[in-house]
Amino acid sequence: MQTVSILGATGSIGTQTLDVLRQHRDRFQVGALTTFRRVSELKAMIEEFEPQHVVVSNKQQRDEIIRDYPKVDILYGANAYTEIAGAIQDALVVNAFVGSMGISPTIKAIEAHCSVALANKETLVAAGQLVMAKAKEVGVRIIPVDSEHSAIAQCLQGYEAQSVERLILTASGGPFRLMDQEALQYVTLADALAHPTWRMGPKITVDSATLMNKGLEVIEAHHLFAMPFDQIDVVVHPQSIIHSLVEFKDGALLAQLGAPDMRVPIQYALLEGRSLTTSPYKRLDLKTLGSLTFESPDWGRFPALRIAYECGRLGGGYPTVMNAANEVAAQAFLRDEISFLSIVDIVSDVLDRYQNDPITSLDDIFAADHFARALAMEIVFERGKDH
Ligand SMILES: NC(=O)c1ccc[n+]([C@@H]2O[C@H](COP(=O)([O-])OP(=O)(O)OC[C@H]3O[C@@H](n4cnc5c(N)ncnc54)[C@H](OP(=O)(O)O)[C@@H]3O)[C@@H](O)[C@H]2O)c1
Structure with a gap:
């Protein structure tokens, strides 16, 4: 089974990625899922996909989730969105964050020997040379998600x-x-x-x-x-x-x-x-x-x-x-x-x-x-x- 983590799981690309995973349950398990604001959507995802880790933006959101799902590992705060990208060695990390906040998680994932399915184009626009060089050095793939x-x-x-x-x-x-x-x-x-x-x-x-x-x-x-x-x-x-x-x-x-x-x-x-x-x-x-x-x-x-x-x-x-x-x-x-x-x-x-x-x-x-x-x-x- 390949472990897949989805950064930005509650967005347009994130939810469509989960839809694809539904078609291939025999091949993939979910490592980590993140949300920024959409806690109830994330709870439904925990129920269905049983991720090992989830990330939310603040302690209040964390407490809300822990009440219903005491077993899931929950991180919160701005740095957690980067840390989680490297939490599971050799996972496939889908970066569906929006904006240049996607740069650090991409680097973190690469350092943990994770290939990155990259929807977050801003990462390559802002830091393409460094990110591609790092992926080459570590020997992982940057896989395009953008349809073009x-x-x-x-x-x-x-x-x-x-x-x-x-x-x-x-x-x-x-x-x-x-x-x-x-x-x-x-x-x-x-x-x-x-x-x-x-x-x-x-x-x-x-x-x-x-x-x-x-x-x-x-x-x-x-x-x-x-x-x-x-x-x-x-x-x-x-x-x-x-x-x-x-x-x-x-x-x-x-x-x-x-x-x-x-x-x-x-x-x-x-x-x-x-x-x-x-x-x-x-x-x-x-x-x-x-x-x-x-x-x-x-x-x-x-x-x-x-x-x-x-x-x-x-x-x-x-x-x-x-x-x-x-x-x-x-x-x-x-x-x-x-x-x-x-x-x-x-x-x-x-x-x-x-x-x-x-x-x-x-x-x-x-x-x-x-x-x-x-x-x-x-x-x-x-x-x-x-x-
Ligand atoms: N949508 C497409 O069809 C498409 C096609 C090709 C490429 N892309 C690229 O894919 C990336 C994602 O696009 P999208 O359309 O899926 O965006 P989106 O629907 O706005 O989703 C963005 C995701 O990132 C989370 N997020 C936003 N701000 C955050 C922050 N400050 N900290 C942590 N998480 C944050 C959002 O959480 P919440 O849900 O809680 O807000 C959501 O899960 C972009 O780079 C875009 O250019 C998208």
Whole structure:
């Protein structure tokens, strides 16, 4: 039996991971589960999956759980979310936390010889070089969970790295794909949360609306597949049926297709390959699918994608700073403190005031992250006065 721990078990990816585990009870047992706020959901998970450990954010939550489940090992507090990632040697750790808080648990898991199924793309954006180097040094795998990166990993199976011309990430284009610049000024939180093809957690849904999500994914792909930025392309594909493609030097394109359902890439990550039993997830019916369309991203209306490429190419602390500023701005938008267009303006402002300090350690990463957060919060406060 493989032990699987899920960091962020009560979120969108976490609950879908548990759904996949339900299909493979003969192969997996649950090591650790975490929640931040959703204690009653976690209790239901304890009842069903009998994890060895759980993590909650405070003592009150811990006391509430211990009353009903005196036998489960319960940790609490901010450091516990990192400690638990390395608590079970050789487990498979699914990192479904949101934001750069996922960095330390990823490192901790690697140090405990755990392979990491990584949904938490912010970890690779902010600290990709250090994390990939650490995984290589210890000899564990960083397995993509993001549907685009899972698709690319599947298309690359069996081919030499030198045969690849470029990676092509598909993007739905988000809810504002067809909206003009003027109208973008007035979009609401509810508009931004209405993603046309995927149901996801709030932060990634906002990132999809600004196209920052695709920018984060470009940097994620750069680290996962050791691919230069000039060989990573983005194409808008509104139907979200082709999850990404690889173009080879002989001109052939390989694509991975499927109904938009994260349980498929999650399952591929957990099994590290294809299921031998038939999955219950929705199938594509090619005969009734209609047309698949493709277009260029609009770099003018959605500057986040350009900014992400620039930061990726500049390297150093730029991707870390971009990511942290975006986290602060996206969360402020989710609290209705700033307008939609302010999100990327704030990221730009913070980057303009960043002097690229050398990045050689995790402490350097955390310093750049801290700088960006503090500055972004100041700007949010100033802009919030006029909102
Ligand atoms: N959702 C998708 O379809 C999808 C697809 C591809 C990639 N991803 C990536 O996967 C990651 C997770 O996304 P998601 O959509 O699943 O997010 P989500 O639904 O917001 O879930 C986040 C999880 O992290 C927990 N959490 C949040 N803040 C925390 C904190 N300060 N300390 C400890 N735990 C905390 C949440 O706990 P509570 O439940 O208690 O709030 C929840 O369990 C992101 O990096 C995202 O970009 C998501």
